[in-house]
Amino acid sequence: MESAHNKLRSELFNRLGLLYSAIIDADTTTMTVFGQQESTAVGYNRKYRGKRSYAPILSSEGRIGLSLGMELRSGNVHSSTGAWMFLKQQLDKLPSTIATSRTRFRLDGGFYDRTILCPLDDKKLGYVIVAKMTKPLKKKMVAAQFREFAQGWEVGHFPYPLTDWKKQHHFIAVRRPKIMEPADMKLRLFTFKNYTYHRVLVTENLDLMPEAIYRFYRNRAFQELLLREFKDSYHMAQIPTRSFWANAAYMETVLWAYDLVLAFQYLCLPPEIRHWNISTLRRELWWLPAEWVNRAGQNFIRLPKKYPQQDLFEKIQRATRKVKPLI
Numbered sequence: 001m002e003s004a005h006n007k008l009r010s011e012l013f014n015r016l017g018l019l020y021s022a023i024i025d026a027d028t029t030t031m032t033v034f035g036q037q038e039s040t041a042v043g044y045n046r047k048y049r050g051k052r053s054y055a056p057i058l059s060s061e062g063r064i065g066l067s068l069g070m071e072l073r074s075g076n077v078h079s080s081t082g083a084w085m086f087l088k089q090q091l092d093k094l095p096s097t098i099a100t101s102r103t104r105f106r107l108d109g110g111f112y113d114r115t116i117l118c119p120l121d122d123k124k125l126g127y128v129i130v131a132k133m134t135k136p137l138k139k140k141m142v143a144a145q146f147r148e149f150a151q152g153w154e155v156g157h158f159p160y161p162l163t164d165w166k167k168q169h170h171f172i173a174v175r176r177p178k179i180m181e182p183a184d185m186k187l188r189l190f191t192f193k194n195y196t197y198h199r200v201l202v203t204e205n206l207d208l209m210p211e212a213i214y215r216f217y218r219n220r221a222f223q224e225l226l227l228r229e230f231k232d233s234y235h236m237a238q239i240p241t242r243s244f245w246a247n248a249a250y251m252e253t254v255l256w257a258y259d260l261v262l263a264f265q266y267l268c269l270p271p272e273i274r275h276w277n278i279s280t281l282r283r284e285l286w287w288l289p290a291e292w293v294n295r296a297g298q299n300f301i302r303l304p305k306k307y308p309q310q311d312l313f314e315k316i317q318r319a320t321r322k323v324k325p326l327i
Helices: 002-015 083-092 114-122 135-142 183-188 210-218 221-232 244-268 278-286 310-321
Strands: 022-028 052-054 057-061 067-071 103-107 126-130 146-150 153-161 168-177 190-192 195-204 291-295 298-302
Touching: 002 067, 002 244, 022 083, 022 221, 057 083, 057 221, 067 083, 067 244, 083 114, 103 210, 114 126, 114 195, 126 210, 135 153, 135 168, 135 190, 135 195, 146 210, 153 210, 168 210, 195 210, 221 244, 244 278, 244 310, 278 310
Parallel strands: 022 103, 103 126
Antiparallel strands: 022 057, 057 067, 126 195, 146 153, 153 168, 168 195, 190 195, 291 298
């Protein structure tokens, strides 16, 4: 199943024009189970503490959201455990036309680990990863020079060696005046004197200004929205069986469905509605009352006379006829 899906991904890279550069986003999520499903375990679960769960790791192409891969794991597996092998597999799926110098990674704090940073450095891949704010790093951060790049927002950058690692890395921190923060944010964020520090990022091999690197990382928010879409609209979190491998196959099927919808959006929909998510597509285009009629030996689908999207529906139908088989 995964091999066939990779053929589909390869074709979509070509059809969607993703042949020059790539952004790889990855994240983990918690999927709570309420039974004794195989290979589940009790781990970090913010919503249901003490419940067993899976903790799959997923990856997507960061510009349009094409899925790259998924690995089902037990709920007590840390994000960074075995993550580089997973990321390398996604790297290997990219078209050969995409050079290493044009491949970039965006990862959250769960991937801030030497087992991931070392191979990224060795391969000279560009990356931005959220760093853990240790005490030594905080001291270095608050001593850095900051400048304003947006109203109320300041960015600073500084070199810093990772623990037990002589090599200096580039770090970028973002802060804003404490007076501008809501009370709950002050409790959640690191505060020093008159500023709250939102995030510190470690980055290498990106020829961008510090504020551009911060904005580049912020666009990774699409990955989190994608995970929510998988869970809510594609029912990925509704674990169907007790078998680990059957559940892994189910999740791969979900990614299949998602990528086919993505292909439909980009190959068939007009640009002005290409942003419609699957819920909107179902409501406006797919779940319609219709009548199957036969005229002169030919079958037709007759839509309701007052269907408001009649012209759009026919335009999309004409576009689908022009799409060649994907695989």
